[in-house]
Amino acid sequence: MPDTPLMQARTPHPSPRPSACPGLWRIVSALDGGICRVKLPGGLLLADQAEAVAAAAERFAGGVIEATNRGNLQIRGVGSDHQGLVQALLAAGLGPREAAGDDVRNLMLSPLAGHDPAMLLDARPLAGQILDLLEGTPRYHQLSAKFAVQLDAGERLAMLEHPHDLWLSALHVEGQTWLAFGLASCPADGQVLGAVPVAHGLALVRGVLERFLDLATPAQTRMRHLLGECPPAAFVDGLGLPIRRDAAVLGWHRQPCQVSWLGLLPQAHGLALGVAPPQGRLTTAMLRAAAQVARQQGDGSLRMSPWQSLVLTNLDANGHEQARATLAAAGLMCDGQQPLARISACTGASGCAKAKAETKADAVALAALLGPGAPGSVHLSGCERSCAVAHVAPVTLLARAPGRYDLYLRTPRQPGFGALRATDITLNEAGAMLALPTEHLDD
Known part of the structure; x- marks a missing residue:
């Protein structure tokens, strides 16, 4: 019998710099099961590969897929058949040529690389x-x-x-x-x-x-x-x-980007569409819907972004409204003004032993309390590590206990999360504070 792709790939030599980070070949245990991270080349995910991830998440895990803040995907709740999961992903072209090369594929691009009119x-x-x-x-x-x-x-759509x-x-x-x-x-x-x-x-x-x-x-x-x-x-x-x-x-300085990553996005030629799963969590139905739209009305590809969102490029100019409606019906957010689109959260206590609160559920509850004057980005972190965001958010709610948080405002004058503005507050109290314009919070 010929070797399968899984059998052909070589196990990596022990690294002098070992890591507990999940990868394709290193499935890390969590409270809700194993985590398998699929590193994508520059965030690129073909429609067929998206469907393969959805199928693998259903067959070998609990069907939960997360978009990461570095433009990758990870499957949560992985069961005991690690080999079956890895082989399914390799068969879809989602793994490295060698197992030893999996960890080092950490290269971030703009999700509109090659398409952004400002590049x-x-x-x-x-x-x-x-x-x-x-x-x-x-x-x-x-x-x-x-x-x-x-x-x-030099793209306008870039995480800087x-x-x-x-x-x-x-x-x-x-x-x-x-x-x-x-x-x-x-x-x-x-x-x-x-x-x-x-x-x-x-x-x-x-x-x-x-x-x-x-x-x-x-x-x-x-x-x-x-x-x-x-x-x-x-x-x-x-x-x-x-x-x-x-x-x-x-003396050169990179100019900041003032563009939303959700909704219709300009391309050098044509249009792109940015959509996001609530709290960065994709259901298999969402991923399949995005793959279908990309294949039928785009160029057959998805670009994962560092905002835990997806970008569909080269959309048919006459079909972008239908594409938007289809993706919204699947549960994906298409408008950056939606309160939940401006809130991120870590996995929370149901999936992480270090988390002190159910941050995902709390984020949904908080979104219902926010008005149009709320800050542009709020992050709920279950512990001090804040591992779900690679940069400091304008506002951080750091969990102290279930349903109770400390509120921080980012400021260049202070390290870490920034300036502490309130301690041991409830979600309702946080919502009332965040409903005020940011300049009032900074008083």
């Missing part, structure tokens, strides 16, 4: 080269499963606040497109350390990864750990690459 370049070719480099270089499999890279091509170990961001200088870069920060406010021509982007990524692995101890799993001992300028000096570091580059 300075099409990020997809370079992104493909970076992913091939990460997957195909055994030495890079030593990286932590959290080690992450971002490639920002998630910290990355390495980020690259496109800019125009003297009529040429360059890639500015930073370490252990984010494009929104991270220090620009230099720039290289786009043609040297892959060499820059390779150089940064090699230098990190040369210098970092096993305990230094992330770039920020290493930079505590090796200053950023010294790290860059040792790359051995021709890096531009004049005032035009070092």
Whole structure:
């Protein structure tokens, strides 16, 4: 009998930087069963693959699928047949060529990469080269499963606040497109350390990864750990690459994005549609509906976003209203002004032993209390780790006990969640406070 894809794939060698993060091959236990994370190349999910995920979630798990804040998917409630689940996902093309390459496929793109009218370049070719480099270089499999890279091509629809170990961001200088870069920060406010021509982007990524692995101890799993001992300028000096570091580059700042990720989105040609499952949780019916619309009225693909949402690209101009109606009927949110679209929450006490409250259910209850003047983004976290968001939300409700929270406002003047504005409050009290304009909360 010929080997199946599962049998052919090699088990990874023990990493000097082990991780408890779920992956395709590493299904991590939680209160509600196993968690299997499917890392998508630049967030891309084909319609056939979406249907395969839905079928696998029903057959091997509890049918709950989560959109993650780095543009991936994870299946919750996985039962005992781990091998059956992994093989089903590999058969759909949702796994790496080798098991050892699964952890390192952490590359974030805009969900409109290659389509956004504001882009300075099409990020997809370079992104493909970076992913091939990460997957195909055994030495890079030593990286932590959290080690992450971002490639920002200047799109309007872009998450700029998630910290990355390495980020690259496109800019125009003297009529040429360059890639500015930073370490252990984010494009929104991270220090620009230099720039290289786009043609040297892959060499820059390779150089940064090699230098990190040369210098970092096993305990230094992330770039920020290493930079505590090796200053950023010294790290860059040792790359051995021709890096531009004049005032035009070092004084450059990435302009913020002022665009909603839900509803109709402009493309360079045509239209895209952003939709989101409530609280980032997709039912299998939602995922199948999105796959059907993508196949019949789009280009047959879905793009997962870092806002725990989906983007359908290249929609038929005459059919986007029908597409919107179909997806809304399936339970997906299509309007960023919906209160629930502005609230995120971690898994909560039913799925995580560390959570002190049922944050998902509390988020739904809170949404019913919010009015149009509420802050643009509120996150409910079951514990201090706040692992469901990669950046600090404008407002954080940190659980103290079932149904009771501390309320924080993000401020650049204070680290962590920001300024503490109320302690041990109920959801009704939180709703009353958040119904006020944000400037009143900050008094």
